[in-house]
Amino acid sequence: MTDLQTKKELNDEYKNVKYILTSSMRTKLLLTIYESSKNLDELRTAIEKPSATILHGLKELENINLIRKSQKYYELTSNGYLLTANMVKLIENWYSINKNKDFWNNHDISDIPEDILKNMYLLKDAEYEYSTTSDLSNAFNKYIKLISQSTELKIIMPIYSENHFKHYIRLLEENKLKELELIVNRKIYDSIKQNSQLKQGLIKNKKVKIKCVNRDLKIFLTFSDEFMSLTLFFKDGHYDDSQILIAKDENALKWALKLLLYFAN
Incomplete structure (x- = not known):
């Protein structure tokens, strides 16, 4: 044909x-x-x-x-x-997108594969959290609270953030976090290696697995058995830490796992 x-x-x-x-x-x-x-x-x-x-x-x-x-x-x-x-x-896709339209409209979604974008209905119960001028750390604090309640985390990490890394290390040292998997690009991995504290707490930690990919990453996805969270980049290429999508239902976890496996394989 x-x-x-x-x-x-x-x-x-x-x-x-x-x-x-x-x-x-x-x-x-x-x-x-x-x-x-x-x-x-x-x-x-x-x-x-x-x-x-x-x-x-x-x-x-x-x-x-x-x-x-x-x-x-x-x-x-x-x-x-x-x-x-x-x-x-x-209809469910439309509802899911429209429910959190500000989140999707403001960000670059080009790193999310088309077949996963077609299943946005799985995120229909996700909640959009954002920081305000009176609480600039709201989104980040919500994230830290979530990861502090998890025993295993799988994360697509598109940025080098010592603030995030130090929280992961703290949870590992306190034995709250039993297993951590990170997907990063080579540039971020090399930066971790050059920081002695991060190198010791992440690369040399037996509870941590790090996978390097040969590409820039444009999504920050965190996945556990209890929740998923997603932050993205603005369309001008700058990372946005002020807006986060959070979900805890089975459908959203299914969506997040498929996205995670896409980058992990």
Whole structure:
């Protein structure tokens, strides 16, 4: 198949998607039946529209093979289920991005792989914390509190920050932190080696594993069994320590682990 053919087919499919999404009735019907098959009375109660309006929408969806009627109940076809499942994902992605839009709009996300960006819905329960003029250390203090409650940490570290490193070393020395894995680039690793305290506390510490990558890093990701946190760079290339995204739910941890493994492998 040529690129031209692919583009034409995608444009045709876009028309079909637009046909669904530009109608609140068709969209509501798919989402309602996606939860479970429904009869007309149940659809009228759920959607709060008259029977004539609902039946018209059902007929339109039947004509494009997205729903079918089985006795008195309307259910999704296989095509309808697949389309609606992806529509739910689109809505959740939109919600997740919009919920923390200031965080995403302000930062460079180019280091996050496209296939991981497509699953932003996994971060829908993440919370955005930021520092203010009255509390310049709010984001950093939230971060330190989180890592102080963890026994294992895996971190993509894009900056050389003695302040961060010294907190990691303190937790290791206090035996609160049992294991630390750092992913850094060669420049940061060499800088750690040149600092005798950091070299002793990190490179020579048996509880610490350091992986060097041959690239600049643009994300600061911290992952543990209890939480994930993400800080990013401004679009002008400067690191932003004033805004942090934090989550503790299973979906967010799944998202963070996939991002971590992308850089670790």
